[in-house]
Amino acid sequence: MWKKKLNSLTPLSSNLRRSKAPIPPPYTTATEFTSKQILSSSPKFKTQENYSFSFNSSSSKRLFKTPRLHLGLPNLNSNLFCSVSSSPAAISHCWNCNAVASGTAPFLACQSCRSVQPLDPSIDYFQILGVEKKYDIKVETLEGKYKDWQKKLHPDLVHTKSKKERGYAAEQSARVSDAYRTLTDPLSRAMYLLKLEGVEVDEEERISDPELLVEIMEIREAVEEAADTQVLNHIQAQIQKQLEHWSESFADAFCSRKYEEAISSIQRMTYYKRANEEIVKKL
Template identity: 70%
Template structure:
């Protein structure tokens, strides 16, 4: 499903569950609408974020995802160390934003790699993509803290 289609479905559900539409209903119905609205928001956030979506999808297939797994791939370890060093050495917000832009490109690339691996049922490659995306996300979070 395309992101714009997902956004349309999200908005449609939120309109149906909006508090103004259920204010005259019973307490139980209002609580139910609030619970469902929270679920819709959670689902939307999960599905619109490439990393969260990837983790959710492989978990549906029964594949265990260890989000705290240590890096064992020497290539990824070297890349992560270089990225963190670049973030530490960045002299201004412009340099940080440039790194952030590069991270977004890498996230998109590995999200595409995840999609290909998942379609091929190659769960080892799918997990490798998730690992990379996880570390790019963490590096991006470090940048956000510095900005």
């Protein structure tokens, strides 16, 4: 029954609420299972304390409801000035010609002799790609800066140079690529911002919210039972809404320096992102 409803593209939460589909192994019934079983069924989820709770199709809560932890849904434009402070850049000299770095751009390549410079860990990803150190950035502006750097730093462009400089080019090019991948992904960007603040986030840390765990399980069941691409796209759109919600929640918490709430938002984004990856594999 729920498959037909899902194919008609009625709200996904309603369809799953009426679902009669059996719970996949290791669950023995469709009405009771444990958080330990949910977590242990996926290699990405760590096992936590074994406590039971009930779930059935007639009393299940709406799948994509507003999360219990309400941090507000601010317009990201309100966070335009919520950024991490930068330390003054040290004066740098070219290892090859001893020229002094000029301007505010990071000193990755010498403007005088064009020699690629050794890696400087104090230069962060935001500086490399020329954007303000904050969560709300214009991602579409990053590609141009990334390509500009690769035209100067790519190892293929310095194949006739010394072994030392070829090594510098390989390191710099790899770091620019990592900066681009990190800042273009909302989840990675959020984690990197906290890292710059000295806050480490464990992506694999378990979450003890039963509602979230049940919701992720239902999403995975829906993906497995999806009849066609249209249904998968519908589920993916619902997941994207959740990702956007928790992305905004992170921005609000980060600007308020509420790092525990920021970490909680990141952990939830991680769960939804993994669920979305399962859909991508089937599309």
